[in-house]
Amino acid sequence: MDRKKFITSTALLAASAMSWGAFARSISANSIRVGAIGIHGMGWSNLQAILKDNRVQCTALCDVDKDVLAKRVDELKARNITVKTYSDYKELLQDPNIDAVIIGTPDHWHCLQMVDAVRAGKHVYVEKPIGNSIAECEVMVATAQSHRAIVQVGQWQRSQQHFKDAIDFVHSGKLGKIRQVKAWSYVGWKTPITKKPDTVAPVNVDYDKWLGPAQKRPFNPNRFHFEFRWFWDYAGGLMTDWGVHMLDYALLGMQVSDPVSVMAAGGKFAAPDGASETPDTLTAVYEFEDFNIQWEHAIGISGGPYNRDHGVAFIGNNGTLVLNRGGWEVIPEGDRMAAVTLQKSVDDGLDKHMVNFVDAILQQRPELLNAPIEAGAHIAIFAQLGNIAYRTGKKLYWDKNKHQFTDKRANRYLAAQYHNGYKMPK
Missing domain, CATH: 3.40.50.720 (NAD(P)-binding Rossmann-like Domain)
Known part of the structure; x- marks a missing residue:
């Protein structure tokens, strides 16, 4: 199934x-x-x-x-x-x-x-x-x-109305054949973290409980509170932080689930000597039968595609619909369709x-x-596919029936390793 x-x-x-x-x-x-x-x-x-x-x-x-x-x-x-x-x-x-x-x-x-x-x-x-x-x-x-x-x-x-309206427009067919979908997050307000020495945990923090099933390590402020998301022990960087939001709508718009393959390239291009493990710059390409979905992110840069720091764009033969938290609009391809001016967000999602x-x-x-939970799991898994492609450095093929890759090395990343006496639930 x-x-x-x-x-x-x-x-x-x-x-x-x-x-x-x-x-x-x-x-x-x-x-x-x-x-x-x-x-x-x-x-x-x-x-x-x-x-x-x-x-x-x-x-x-x-x-x-x-x-x-x-x-x-x-x-x-x-x-x-x-x-x-x-x-x-x-x-x-x-x-x-x-x-x-x-x-x-x-x-x-x-x-x-x-x-x-x-x-x-x-x-x-x-x-x-x-x-x-x-x-x-x-x-x-x-x-x-x-x-x-x-x-x-x-x-x-x-739960936000303008996202629903935008996807309804995509499903109307007015954009024509959609061959490419782009989703992105450019986090200009955040700079890559610099290395800091290990130290002792704050006196009022139960650090062992914070670590839980993650690997035992000395306390480091770079791995605590907000910054934890840049380390594989705890999270998946911008791909799983912002990617699950934008890629979710890429899939909803195209009415698809599993890709044929995924490949990714990137690295710590902004700060090669920075403290993070996850890439500050990344491009991932998900291959479907007759179109691609492309994810890209960058830390320390605000100028994303279509002059938006985050969003998803459905690029069709007749025009392109650009959507983000601020609203959506349609940019026509010449005179093939009428433009749709920015339809702003009107509610609190x-x-x-x-x-x-x-x-x-x-x-x-x-x-x-x-x-x-089914929808949340689906998009979290989809984002993980891109991260695993980056970590292996390979173009990976996904077996949707077995829920695993055809590459044995990539399958080592399917399950998180639990430590400190914790076991993953069955």
């Missing part, structure tokens, strides 16, 4: 009558109790967004950094919100006064925490990318399905994404989700 059929079949399964098992507790139509795990960055943004919905209350927070935890507790107190606090997420999951959790930890923790949360009877909002390896993504999908959990992935653009999540929980209908 190919992934497109797999996603279709699981959507039908979710739409059928379900035995909720661990989710049998009756949830009040006006109250969902939420706990947040990892509240330094996007985890906190996600919590702020969901609390705009008056059907939600926050009852607990968890973080391995006591300073961050104390700061968030004070911020909630200022809003007359009192919460329990935890340093161990497993203790939070045992709390019976929590119906759903938000997971905003580094990528290498997503799989364990989502699986444990679902097994504990919680619904889940998990940040993207959902996993740090292809095998993790597949385990997460299987777990969510077997427990009939409602799991929303942080691909919040799927993250806020709408949270409303969608809450609606699905209260109605016990996972088919309502705009970014279900």
Whole structure:
């Protein structure tokens, strides 16, 4: 079964009558109790967004950094919100006064925490990318399905109206035959990180819990908080950070799933002696039967294609549709079609994404989700294909039926290595 059929079949399964098992507790139509795990960055943004919905209350927070935890507790107190606090997420999951959790930890923790949360009877909002390896993504999908959990992935653009409108236009056929799709992220505001010496972890940080299943290493500020995303132990660089957003829409627009092949080239061109492991400059090409999807990114440069620092462009014989978070427009190819002036964004995608999540929980209908776990897994896997092509330096052919490469060396990257006594869930 190919992934497109797999996603279709699981959507039908979710739409059928379900035995909720661990989710049998009756949830009040006006109250969902939420706990947040990892509240330094996007985890906190996600919590702020969901609390705009008056059907939600926050009852607990968890973080391995006591300073961050104390700061968030004070911020909630200022809003007359009192919460329990935890340093161990497993203790939070045992709390019976929590119906759903938000997971905003580094990528290498997503799989364990989502699986444990679902097994504990919680619904889940998990940040993207959902996993740090292809095998993790597949385990997460299987777990969510077997427990009939409602799991929303942080691909919040799927809830934003102008993205839907742009894809509808692509599907209209007005662009003509689309032969090339480009997706990109140029992060001009960020400079490559410079090397820093190892040191001791901050006194209020439980560093062992932060590492979790990642390889044991001395504490280094370059690998902590926001900067973790530039190291393979924890994440996949810009490819899995921004790529999952833009490439998601490339696939939605073209209505495809698995590529025939993928190849990638890049490196640390901006800072050869910098501290990061992931490439600061990268181009990946995904081959399909009669078109290509191209990904490119660069750190320290803002001038991306079509004078946009991020976006996706559908290049057709009649014209090109350019889409990003600011809006979309159509640039005609000569006089083959009429131009479409910039259609600006008119709503807040993250806020709408949270409303969608809450609606699905209260109605016990996972088919309502705009970014279900199957969709999050698919695009995370797709981005991982590009990273693996870069790391092997080869053009790789993907066997969609076996969910692996035809190259044995490349298949070594399919599963993340777990350390420190942790094991990947089955």
